[in-house]
Amino acid sequence: MTRRLALLLIAAVTVLALVSAACGGSKKIAAPVDSTTSTTMVLPTFPLTGLPAADAAKDGDHPAIVVKMDNSPDARPQTGIERADVVYELLVEGITRYALVFHSELPEPVGPVRSARSSDIDLVSSLSKPLFAWSGGNPGVMGEVAAAAGKGLLTDASYSAAFGAYFRSNDRVAPHNLYANLPKLLELKAPQGQGAPKPLFAFRKSGTSVGGIPTLGLSVDFGGGTVIDYLWDGTRGGWRRFQVDARHGRADSATMDVAGGQVTPANVVVMFTQYGQSPSDSRSPMALTVGSGRALVYTDGHAIEATWSRVDALSPAVLRDTAGAVVELTPGRTWVELPRTGSTVTTYGAADQTFVDQLSAAQR
Numbered sequence: 001m002t003r004r005l006a007l008l009l010i011a012a013v014t015v016l017a018l019v020s021a022a023c024g025g026s027k028k029i030a031a032p033v034d035s036t037t038s039t040t041m042v043l044p045t046f047p048l049t050g051l052p053a054a055d056a057a058k059d060g061d062h063p064a065i066v067v068k069m070d071n072s073p074d075a076r077p078q079t080g081i082e083r084a085d086v087v088y089e090l091l092v093e094g095i096t097r098y099a100l101v102f103h104s105e106l107p108e109p110v111g112p113v114r115s116a117r118s119s120d121i122d123l124v125s126s127l128s129k130p131l132f133a134w135s136g137g138n139p140g141v142m143g144e145v146a147a148a149a150g151k152g153l154l155t156d157a158s159y160s161a162a163f164g165a166y167f168r169s170n171d172r173v174a175p176h177n178l179y180a181n182l183p184k185l186l187e188l189k190a191p192q193g194q195g196a197p198k199p200l201f202a203f204r205k206s207g208t209s210v211g212g213i214p215t216l217g218l219s220v221d222f223g224g225g226t227v228i229d230y231l232w233d234g235t236r237g238g239w240r241r242f243q244v245d246a247r248h249g250r251a252d253s254a255t256m257d258v259a260g261g262q263v264t265p266a267n268v269v270v271m272f273t274q275y276g277q278s279p280s281d282s283r284s285p286m287a288l289t290v291g292s293g294r295a296l297v298y299t300d301g302h303a304i305e306a307t308w309s310r311v312d313a314l315s316p317a318v319l320r321d322t323a324g325a326v327v328e329l330t331p332g333r334t335w336v337e338l339p340r341t342g343s344t345v346t347t348y349g350a351a352d353q354t355f356v357d358q359l360s361a362a363q364r
Contacts, residue, residue: 018061046104046307048085049198050203050331053104060103063190064197065157065182066124068134069098073247074176077350080110082257087265090119090287090338091275094224095245099123102182102226103197109261111179112172113159116141118278119287125153133180133190135159135166140280153313157189164188200316204299204328211321212259212297212304216234216348216356221271222335228337229267230252230362231348232301238264238332239298242359249361266332268298270345271308271317273338287338296318296345299330303347 007258043052046060053059064085069078072095081087088326097227100110101121115136119146126131132145134155149156159166165184169177174192204210217231217239225246230239241255241263255263278284292309297319306327319327346357 006057020157021046028262029287030269032206038187039096045331047199049103049333050199050201050329051104054329061187062103062186063155063194064101064103064127064130066102066120066130066132067102067110067180067182068110068114068116068120068132068174069110070102071096071098072176072247074173074218075112075114076248077256078110078112079258079259080107080182081255082260082263083107085333086255087335088123088338089223089228090123090273091340092117093283096222096226101127106181106182106186108131108181108184109167111169112176112177113166113180114175116145116252117284117286118144118280119285119289121148121153122289122313123147123287124311126198126200126316127154127195128338129154129191130197131157132187132226133154133157133162133182133201135178135353138281141278144280145326153190155191157185162188186333187209191273196261198316201319201334202328203325204332208328210237210300210302210304211230211327212299212302214301215298215303216350217359218268218270218296218298218303218348219344219346220339221344221346222339223343229296229359230335231356232298233264234301236264237300237330238266239268239335240360251361252269253359263335265335267329267334268337269319269329269334270296270298270337272341272343272345274341289317289338293341296347297327297329326345 027241043054044056045052046056053339081104085103086101087097089096113135116134148154162185165188217258220228229242233240242253243255274288275285276288278286290310295306295308297304297306304327306319306321308317308319321327
């Protein structure tokens with residue numbers, strides 16, 4: 001074979017190979033994938049719970065709603081109390097009362113709804129102009145709420161301002177029978193274009209250590225016979241709440257929600273708080289929630305010694321541990337207890353196991 005013929009044959013074979021590859025006659029070898037470049041989608045979270053949800057940005061595109069709720073023996077069990085993102089418990093005359101903050105969920109109905117107090121103005125002002133749901137109060141407190149609304153600190157969503165979102169139940173006696181429809185409140189009173197509130201707490205990422213010391217639970221003595229207990233329940237990932245009062249003995253002390261079982265928040269924060277006197281009612285204590293003080297944080301079965309500080313009413317309280325680091329909570333619901341400075345708060349340890357077992361048996 002001549003050299004010229006050999007070159008022509010080689011060229012022909014090369015052309016046939018290229019045509020075959022172009023027509024899919026051979027397989028392409030994929031380039032290796034670098035696994036270190038793969039990404040995991042991070043879901044948006046609700047600001048007041050830190051809980052992720054695919055539709056959190058859309059479903060949470062509305063203001064928070066603060067509902068003043070009764071905690072007298074006649075009001076228990078309440079409705080909707082287990083589904084609030086944050087619950088503040090503070091002193092009134094001889095008992096405690098709640099300010100429930102709803103955002104990630106809007107149950108219907110919630111109640112019983114009760115009156116506003118002077119303590120409420122500073123308390124709710126850090127929630128990015130929330131809807132404030134309440135009913136009744138003396139003229140002085142009503143004037144305080146109106147003034148706060150005029151300053152843009154809150155939106156008045158009271159019974160008198162949004163009558164169509166409230167109703168009275170026939171199975172309770174007034175004033176313990178007023179309930180609110182939260183979706184209706186948003187429809188009637190939410191300012192156009194107002195979005196979600198800013199976060200109140202820092203939340204711990206998965207896998208981050210908790211700190212503090214392991215504990216079985218805690219007890220908060222508000223005085224006047226009002227004592228609140230919480231027990232850690234690892235199965236539920238929260239603190240089961242109990243309260244003995246004039247109508248509820250130890251065996252019947254579990255704090256229940258008519259619509260959802262025993263109240264079991266992921267976090268309990270105790271902020272020791274100075275109380276003054278309401279400018280509108282000399283008989284009414286007023287929680288001074290701007291300032292600083294000692295705090296105890298209970299999260300993921302641990303107790304953390306801390307402090308709280310709040311520079312002004314528009315800012316949330318910052319929780320710091322004894323080393324000065326910001327305390328991070330477990331994503332989920334949070335109850336904030338506001339006992340007087342110097343009140344007795346007991347953290348249960350191993351020596352309290354017998355009492356804790358007896359108290360746990362009070363769960364329904």
